[in-house]
Amino acid sequence: MEIAQIAQQIIGGVSVGAIYALLALGFSLTFRASNIVHFAQGDFFMLGGYAGISFYLIFGFPFWLAIILSTICVALVGIGFQKIAYKPLWKSHHSFVLMSTAATSIVLQNTASLIWGPDAWRFPKLFSDEIINIFGVLIPIETIWVGVSAIIIMVIFNTFLQKTKLGKGFRAAAQDRAMAQGMGVNLNVADAFVFGASAGLGAIGGVIIAPILFVTPYMGLIFTLKGFTAAVLGGLGSIRGAILGGFLLGILENLSTAFISSTYKDAIVFITLLLILLLKPSGLLLKPQLEKV
Amino acid sequence: MRFPNLVRFLSAIIIFAILPTIFKGHYWQHILNMILIFTILAISVNLVFGYMGALTFGHISIFAIGAYTSALMSTNFGFPFMAAFLCAGLSGVFTGLVIGYPTLKLAGSYFAMATIGFHKIMEVVFLNWDSVTGGASGVTGIPYPVIFGMNLKSEENFYYLIASVCLIIYLLYSNLIKSHQGRTVIAMRDNAIAASSLGVNIEQTRIFVFTISAVFAALAGSLYAHLVRYVAPEAFPLSDSVLLLIMVVLGGPGFLKGPIYGATIIVLANEYLQSLEKYNMLVFGIGIMILLVFLPSGIAGLYERIKVYVLNNKFNQKYVAELGIEEVK
Numbered sequence: 352m353e354i355a356q357i358a359q360q361i362i363g364g365v366s367v368g369a370i371y372a373l374l375a376l377g378f379s380l381t382f383r384a385s386n387i388v389h390f391a392q393g394d395f396f397m398l399g400g401y402a403g404i405s406f407y408l409i410f411g412f413p414f415w416l417a418i419i420l421s422t423i424c425v426a427l428v429g430i431g432f433q434k435i436a437y438k439p440l441w442k443s444h445h446s447f448v449l450m451s452t453a454a455t456s457i458v459l460q461n462t463a464s465l466i467w468g469p470d471a472w473r474f475p476k477l478f479s480d481e482i483i484n485i486f487g488v489l490i491p492i493e494t495i496w497v498g499v500s501a502i503i504i505m506v507i508f509n510t511f512l513q514k515t516k517l518g519k520g521f522r523a524a525a526q527d528r529a530m531a532q533g534m535g536v537n538l539n540v541a542d543a544f545v546f547g548a549s550a551g552l553g554a555i556g557g558v559i560i561a562p563i564l565f566v567t568p569y570m571g572l573i574f575t576l577k578g579f580t581a582a583v584l585g586g587l588g589s590i591r592g593a594i595l596g597g598f599l600l601g602i603l604e605n606l607s608t609a610f611i612s613s614t615y616k617d618a619i620v621f622i623t624l625l626l627i628l629l630l631k632p633s634g635l636l637l638k639p640q641l642e643k644v
Numbered sequence: 645m646r647f648p649n650l651v652r653f654l655s656a657i658i659i660f661a662i663l664p665t666i667f668k669g670h671y672w673q674h675i676l677n678m679i680l681i682f683t684i685l686a687i688s689v690n691l692v693f694g695y696m697g698a699l700t701f702g703h704i705s706i707f708a709i710g711a712y713t714s715a716l717m718s719t720n721f722g723f724p725f726m727a728a729f730l731c732a733g734l735s736g737v738f739t740g741l742v743i744g745y746p747t748l749k750l751a752g753s754y755f756a757m758a759t760i761g762f763h764k765i766m767e768v769v770f771l772n773w774d775s776v777t778g779g780a781s782g783v784t785g786i787p788y789p790v791i792f793g794m795n796l797k798s799e800e801n802f803y804y805l806i807a808s809v810c811l812i813i814y815l816l817y818s819n820l821i822k823s824h825q826g827r828t829v830i831a832m833r834d835n836a837i838a839a840s841s842l843g844v845n846i847e848q849t850r851i852f853v854f855t856i857s858a859v860f861a862a863l864a865g866s867l868y869a870h871l872v873r874y875v876a877p878e879a880f881p882l883s884d885s886v887l888l889l890i891m892v893v894l895g896g897p898g899f900l901k902g903p904i905y906g907a908t909i910i911v912l913a914n915e916y917l918q919s920l921e922k923y924n925m926l927v928f929g930i931g932i933m934i935l936l937v938f939l940p941s942g943i944a945g946l947y948e949r950i951k952v953y954v955l956n957n958k959f960n961q962k963y964v965a966e967l968g969i970e971e972v973k
Contacts, residue, residue, distance in 0.1 A: 382753070386753075387753055388753035388754075388756065388757055390756075390757075435933070436933045436936075436937070439937045440936060440937065440940075443940060444697050444833070445697075445752055445753075446693060446697045446698060446699045446752050446756075447936055447940060449699045449752060449753060449756055450693075450699055450889060450893065450932065450936060451932070451933060451936050453699070453701075453756075453886065453889075453932075454929050454930075454932040454933045454936070455929075455933075457883075457886060457925055457926075457928065457929035457932075458926060458929040458930060458933070460925075461922070461923075461925045461926035461929060462926065464922070465922060465923075465926070572760070572882070573764075575760075576757070576760060576761055576764065579757045580761075583754070583757075587754075614768070614772055615768065615772075617764060617768065618764070618765050618768040618769075621761035621762070621764050621765050622765065624757070624758060624761045625746055625747070625758060625761060625762070628746050628747055628750060628754055628758055629745075629746035632749075632750050632754065
């Protein structure tokens with residue numbers, strides 16, 4: 352294998368990895384705030400893809416408006432499930448909340464399959480099929496688009512969390528609820544923000560990648576798993592870790608497809624997950640810490 | 645080893661003996677057998693989800709591993725049923741240790757996701773390891789089990805085998821829960837830090853209970869393989885793992901008899917909801933949410949609550965305390 356080919360795989364990996372990073376970011380947000388893993392993360396991703404297709408194809412909105420509208424819609428769905436299904440369970444054993452998020456995933460999958468049918472939908476081509484050639488490294492334009500837009504969204508989101516007063520308040524609420532409330536953070540708004548933002552981030556990923564991928568009602572699960580693997584790789588609960596983990600996982604997946612076989616592509620991702628859990632469960636960026644009970 | 649209450653034990657045997665005479669015909673026999681197999685599976689999930697407080701999606705894969713092991717042993721090597729059954733149990737021990745060791749020391753969320761990953765890995769293995777598992781077409785021609793010279797060809801004869809295995813597993817399971825280990829597991833679920841400060845080795849106990857539950861699931865798999873006599877990857881979808889969890893939640897997680905109620909109702913409901921086709925899983929999904937919010941301790945919990953309520957009115961408080969009612973936190 353030549354160096355140019357390896358470089359090509361790595362660049363392809365970075366662009367897929369940007370999507371995984373968006374999903375991982377959603378996982379980290381909800382995990383920091385409520386110590387649970389949101390199983391429906393990949394299904395919000397799927398829902399985003401479908402919403403984007405509906406707004407763009409059926410209602411005829413321009414693409415940028417379709418992205419914004421579908422993000423808002425899916426975020427509202429996420430907030431709705433938080434209010435109906437998770438909030439009443441807050442005081443019970445955490446496995447019940449986990450179970451409830453898994454139920455959300457089932458409900459979303461089957462609702463999507465009722466609304467849009469069980470067959471795959473495809474977004475029309477938005478970007479040209481052109482392939483750029485840089486020193487023998489072939490890069491399709493659409494993968495660059497996907498990667499760049501995902502990175503821009505992550506930068507905006509990170510800036511919001513780190514720099515603005517509202518974002519700081521939400522981060523404080525994730526760290527110590529009682530103290531944050533004492534300082535004037537509205538916990539209801541903070542919870543809604545966390546679940547809405549994580550659903551919305553998933554949805555953005557779904558809309559952005561829809562022109563490359565087929566959208567099917569049951570595609571969510573595999574993306575849930577990959578997003579989670581990416582989040583754990585970087586350190587579940589860490590924002591920077593989620594982004595790093597996403598890119599690493601994308602590159603790893605692409606290289607393993609090129610070197611081993613595409614049949615075992617998914618299995619390799621999950622073996623990576625089991626290995627991280629065995630060797631360094633706190634991830635690459637976080638220090639090992641005791642289990643919270 | 646505690647011995648069961650003789651009256652209850654005998655009445656359970658009598659109920660098992662009477663059931664096939666009430667539900668006659670091939671169809672009902674098959675449903676009875678499936679209820680019993682799913683009861684064993686629900687018991688194994690209840691150990692992990694109800695008593696240990698860890699969400700698992702991997703039990704259907706362990707079930708599949710047991711089924712494949714048993715099927716391959718009896719078709720390729722000509723093992724008699726008993727030997728294949730024991731091999732399936734051993735495969736359960738092995739799988740339980742392999743999954744349990746890396747994942748059980750972690751918090752619940754990681755464990756749940758790792759079990760989904762495990763299910764996906766096993767799906768790929770079953771589909772692509774053609775030379776052993778037969779790929780997508782699976783393993784066919786699994787012989788009827790022969791026990792003590794009896795050939796269990798009909799569903800009815802098979803029923804007695806499954807019923808006795810189910811009864812033995814239920815006894816083992818209730819013994820485990822009432823034993824030192826079982827009390828330890830419940831204490832860990834309710835407060836892990838307090839339990840560990842009292843000298844409980846959390847990781848070891850979790851692995852122990854998980855491995856036992858894996859053995860139960862694998863044994864159920866062996867029974868399933870010989871009942872259906874055909875094992876293929878699509879017989880073990882992830883949605884069945886969700887179904888198992890619904891059984892446990894409906895029956896009452898952390899209650900001894902919960903899995904029996906849950907498995908019976910869900911297997912029957914699944915038969916009748918087949919006509920809904922598309923809405924089937926949607927109904928189950930919304931059903932879990934409603935159950936979790938309004939009836940988190942399931943049917944068994946409701947029954948206990950009614951019992952306490954009735955007894956409270958009839959007798960004094962002391963009598964209620966003696967019952968030792970288990971409440972899910």
